[in-house]
């Protein structure tokens with residue numbers, strides 16, 4: 001069969017990904033009346049990850065209502081559609097070309113879409129079992145929380161009855177809730193780090209439900225070759241443990257869904273795994289912006305929703321002011337192994353309106369010390385910090401970046417005196 | 418009632434059994450393939466490096482070398498017609514130490530002796546010009562332009578599908594337990610009842626010695642499975658290399674291969690670990706981290722690349738270096754054993770060899786005059802894919818861009834998969850970077866009631 005030729009269309013703003021941030025952005029762009037806004041979503045329905053989070057809590061911040069994920073996803077879709085955004089589902093963006101041109105695969109065939117601006121809103125996914133180097137064969141029954149949720153809430157299918165949950169992040173809590181929805185009880189929750197990553201939420205729950213918890217485990221090993229039979233590890237005291245189980249939920253360790261980005265001409269940040277952006281969310285090609293979880297792993301839906309809304313003003317402003325806007329760009333880096341990433345990775349001056357108000361930092365491990373921002377060989381800002389790697393760390397951009405900034409900024413850590 | 422007696426019963430649906438089934442069916446024989454697993458390719462053929470070898474480094478004069486050479490030649494002849502994808506990457510054998518450098522001339526000589534005459538020596542500079550992402554630490558090497566990359570599963574599937582299309586029978590989920598030659602024909606006891614055939618060909622791979630013993634009461638060789646683990650990197654990594662990078666084998670270290678895959682990834686491996694288990698394909702953290710580090714040593718750019726997955730394959734190694742192909746004319750029995758680490762490349766050659774052995778038995782068939790050639794989907798990143806063609810009914814697996822139409826075709830096809838693993842090998846669903854994060858739900862719905870081993874149970878039922 002011969003590959004097909006492309007039809008061509010155009011729009012003002014093309015949004016890649018119709019999840020929380022993409023839909024919030026689309027709605028706000030319509031309110032700002034920027035022109036024709038098209039949301040491109042590869043799934044049969046828009047809404048993103050919340051579509052299959054059949055549990056609370058969503059929507060409290062955005063709509064002042066406690067909602068389950070699917071209702072919230074529908075609400076986000078309806079708001080954007082009612083305001084006139086075009087939402088095209090079943091539409092996969094397969095390539096990003098320089099200058100804002102996208103290649104699409106749609107139910108009707110292949111297409112090239114020329115957009116004045118493109119915003120990448122493709123979100124994050126969990127790390128797979130291989131990416132976490134878990135020992136063992138490859139039996140059926142090892143899946144991520146996201147996969148479990150799509151089975152449970154979208155298809156009402158139960159893949160196992162006594163799973164072990166691997167990981168202890170917020171999303172691991174979703175895994176427990178999804179198990180409850182399926183009427184099954186996890187056999188245990190295990191974590192390689194020495195502490196539960198979201199202690200306050202998870203620990204009381206595990207105790208109440210009598211789900212055994214093991215932290216600081218070593219040599220996690222999946223047993224079974226066709227179907228999962230057991231999970232083995234040595235516990236924090238070095239004792240060998242075996243838990244009989246028929247499934248493993250690999251939860252958390254989010255990473256941006258950035259395949260499209262990595263195959264493109266855009267600069268990628270090693271730390272986040274997402275695009276290099278300035279404080280407007282602009283990528284290395286000025287026709288491209290990014291927002292939501294693709295910027296960094298991983299935030300709550302409300303946070304991403306607000307990022308989408310904020311990004312609309314930035315894109316609208318950019319459509320108005322360019323091409324006269326020709327910024328100077330300085331780079332923002334980090335040089336301590338405990339710092340995993342900083343967003344934004346660039347600052348454009350003069351500072352445009354509506355930019356991000358915070359630097360967002362990610363850590364690789366627990367940190368106690370003084371965080372410093374250095375520029376031109378001097379310390380321009382410092383703050384004592386004491387934090388677990390999972391916590392959200394934000395620092396006001398205006399305190400660190402002065403309007404006349406000319407030197408690159410480097411974040412570094414110093415031991416507290 | 419007359420009993421149904423096949424001309425040939427092939428025990429084992431690995432790549433070797435599949436290739437022999439094709440050959441003998443085209444020769445005009447009535448063939449049955451008896452496979453104990455729920456699906457074909459569940460043994461040694463499940464995981465390999467997917468290189469179509471020229472046989473440049475095989476022991477000259479060995480049966481292995483002859484089968485690789487013949488298999489390679491036939492593969493290139495039939496690939497176009499049978500829709501088998503080839504990535505003509507070529508290979509570089511690289512030396513990273515003085516010890517290895519010293520061995521290069523001997524290896525080139527051996528290649529020439531094996532008839533692989535286009536093997537040429539390259540300087541360090543020439544190599545780095547060809548592959549600028551290689552570490553400048555390399556010392557020298559030579560090129561083997563004829564080493565190619567192929568689809569490890571699609572290839573074997575194409576062989577067995579052509580056999581089926583021309584009248585062969587495939588019996589899955591049927592283990593051969595015992596067998597007796599009764600003067601003129603064999604009766605094989607299987608977990609699905611008795612099967613009768615005039616000839617039996619043992620292609621049981623990792624169980625070759627056990628099946629030998631069950632049928633003949635003796636073992637001519639003993640299998641010691643040798644595990645090979647691999648790390649697979651995500652597609653952007655494939656831009657780092659064009660050639661297959663092969664190691665110089667030395668007595669003390671067994672180097673690793675780095676190459677692209679036909680699916681657009683990059684792999685590093687395999688390890689070589691002897692083990693007792695014939696089924697345990699576990700990967701281990703330490704080995705994978707070690708492979709990753711070795712990969713980064715040779716191709717530093719890999720340090721920026723994401724891992725997509727890891728897997729292991731088991732080589733059916735024996736105490737002998739060469740293939741163990743034995744025949745007994747009296748009882749019309751051929752045992753094709755110890756096809757250790759080159760079976761994907763040699764299987765068509767082995768099939769020719771077996772066909773010739775049957776001739777020496779005095780067995781005559783009438784070759785098919787107009788055989789059917791099915792043309793399955795090419796699953797190659799380097800050829801047009803279904804998602805690029807009209808009417809694909811939407812993409813289900815976003816990482817590997819697998820369409821609903823492709824999945825439906827396979828599920829409705831002449832050899833539908835019995836398990837998710839089988840569907841993966843036939844379509845690549847969930848084989849990409851997200852490993853099922855996005856499409857598991859949709860796949861469970863699509864395959865419901867159509868797999869022997871379902872992806873779950875519907876709740877409320």
Ligand SMILES: Cc1cc2nc3c(=O)[nH]c(=O)nc-3n(C[C@H](O)[C@H](O)[C@H](O)COP(=O)(O)OP(=O)(O)OC[C@H]3O[C@@H](n4cnc5c(N)ncnc54)[C@H](O)[C@@H]3O)c2cc1C
Pocket residue numbers: 016017018019020021022040041042043046047048049050053055056057058091092093094121122123124145146149171174257260291292293294299300301302304
């Ligand atoms: C299992 C799980 C449970 C969670 N539970 C909660 C919770 O209880 N509360 C909460 O606040 N948050 C929760 N979250 C987090 C929440 O889902 C995210 O914060 C939010 O969805 C992020 O929005 P986003 O727009 O960045 O990405 P997503 O919502 O992930 O949207 C990305 C969209 O992009 C589409 N896409 C990607 N690539 C392409 C392409 N090439 N072409 C077209 N479309 C593409 C995807 O299909 C997807 O729809 C949970 C997350 C997970 C994984």
Ligand SMILES: Cc1cc2nc3c(=O)[nH]c(=O)nc-3n(C[C@H](O)[C@H](O)[C@H](O)COP(=O)(O)OP(=O)(O)OC[C@H]3O[C@@H](n4cnc5c(N)ncnc54)[C@H](O)[C@@H]3O)c2cc1C
Pocket residue numbers: 428429430431432433434451452453454457458459460461462463464465466467468469470591592593594620621622623624625628643644645646687729730731732733756757758759760761762763
């Ligand atoms: C790590 C690794 C890398 C490799 N790389 C390459 C490469 O790059 N190029 C290359 O050419 N080759 C390569 N190979 C070699 C190649 O994969 C093997 O030579 C080939 O798969 C052997 O196939 P087989 O059909 O002999 O065995 P198998 O695939 O094991 O097939 C035997 C079949 O018999 C069935 N069976 C067993 N017992 C019974 C019974 N009693 N009744 C019924 N059925 C039974 C099994 O279930 C199995 O399906 C590699 C191998 C490994 C492990």
